[in-house]
Amino acid sequence: MPRVMIARSFDGPEALELADEPTRAPGADEVTISVLASGVNPADAKLLNGVWGRNPSRLPLHPGSEVSGVVTAAGPDAVGPAGPIAVGDEVIGYRVSGGYAEEITVAASSVLPKPASLGWEEAAGLLLTGVTAFHLLEATGVGEGDVVIIHGGAGSVGFAAVQLARLRGARVIATASERNHGLLEAFGAEPVVYGDGLVDRLRALLPDGADVALDTVGTDEALDASAALVADVDRIATVAGFERAAEIGAKRLGGGAGADPGTELRMGARLPLIELAGRGELTVRVARTYPLAEAAAALALVGEGHPGGKVILLP
Ligand SMILES: NC(=O)c1ccc[n+]([C@@H]2O[C@H](COP(=O)([O-])OP(=O)(O)OC[C@H]3O[C@@H](n4cnc5c(N)ncnc54)[C@H](OP(=O)(O)O)[C@@H]3O)[C@@H](O)[C@H]2O)c1
Structure with a gap:
């Protein structure tokens, strides 16, 4: 039986x-995926810690919202955003629920073709962060010509946002931390260390300020520096620091609460992002893989705040 x-509790x-x-047989517009890699995200820890509610009727919790794998069964009306889906297709599943698994049955609308040029791990780590970065830019x-x-x-x-x-x-x-500066330079960005004096360091590089600030960190420091450098508050956005x-x-x-989920925009960004990654x-950037059974250790690494790339589970 698939693992x-x-x-069974909200204890993290x-x-x-x-x-x-047992994996549920697919309905008419569903497919079953044999999972080959699952993306691990900070949101999974929030689900497990009950940040989004502790209603006991939601137990047991099934974390994991992005996977890559191969279709093993498909309903007769299984048509995804890129067209009909068939057994044997190599796919990416996003947004799904219960991705920390060897096999899952999901709506065909969540299933997109994986380019052959994209590895399983990269494919499993592409979309949640990719669509979030796309939303920030949009x-x-x-x-x-914008200064961002x-x-x-x-x-x-952040790394997806830099590239986009x-x-x-x-x-x-x-x-970024100093150890990541070489990476950012290689992708055409100008790195700056965060921490005390951030506004001064930014002003030294940007005497006329910036047009846009995108926050993926959520600290008061990041948001206050954004407000200090960007005149038009409509061009400051965060996915992490909602209070400030x-x-x-x-x-x-x-x-x-009060946030724009951007669901349609995010779902519409999936295919273009896959095409970009495929090309x-x-x-x-995959930082580390863990066996499925070590999901708690994988989430602990993500929880430290400096994983150095995507963390992926391998069933
Ligand atoms: N709202 C949404 O739709 C949405 C979607 C996805 C993610 N998120 C949220 O976005 C955040 C980032 O997610 P992620 O997957 O990109 O996480 P991640 O891969 O773990 O990246 C975290 C980044 O934060 C930086 N960092 C850590 N402490 C910092 C500090 N004190 N000051 C400045 N930078 C600091 C790290 O930089 P260094 O490693 O260089 O030190 C690292 O680059 C999380 O809070 C997540 O929950 C929200």
Whole structure:
């Protein structure tokens, strides 16, 4: 029977346990995927910690919202965003629920073709962060010639945002730990260390300020520096620091009260992002893989805040 990681309480990643669960046969517009890699995201820890509610009727929890794998069964009306889906197709599943598993049955609308040029691990780590970065750029109208500050440029969302902003012809200044500066420079961004004195370091590089600031970190420091450097608050957006963003009037994107989920825009970005990654124009950096059974350790690494790229589970 396929193995799946579940949690029977809201006690965080440590409550995860391996279970044998039969995979549901696909309905008419569903497919079953034999999972070859699962993306691990900070949101999974939030689910397991009950950040989004502790309703016991939601137990057991099935974390994991992005996977890559091969279709093993398909309903008669299984048509995804790129067309009909058949057994044997190599696919990416996003957004799914219960991705920490060897096999899952999901709506065909969540299943997209994986380019042969994209590895399983990269494919499993592409879309959650990719669509989030795309939303940040769209919400602030990043375009040719814009000067864009990206907080957390070496993080998974931030690194995607750096690359997408460069593809749009923007000048990018990105905050990161010193060890990540070479990476950012290689992808055309100007790195800056975060921490005390951030505004002064940014002003030294940007005496006329910046057009846009994108926050993937969520600290008051990142949002306050954004407000200090960007005159138009409509061009400041965060996916992580909602309280401070509300105080300064910046845009809040994603799940949460008062935030714009941007669901249609994000789902519409999936195919273009896959095409970019397939052509090698958008890189997913994989930091580390873990066996499925070690999902709690994988989430602990992500929780430290400096994973150095995507963390992936291998069933
Ligand atoms: N709202 C949404 O729709 C949405 C979607 C996806 C993610 N998120 C949120 O976005 C955040 C980032 O996600 P992710 O997957 O990109 O995480 P990640 O890969 O773990 O990246 C975290 C980044 O934060 C940086 N960082 C850590 N502490 C910092 C500090 N004190 N000041 C400045 N930078 C700091 C790290 O930089 P260094 O490694 O260079 O030190 C790292 O690049 C998380 O809070 C996540 O929950 C929200």
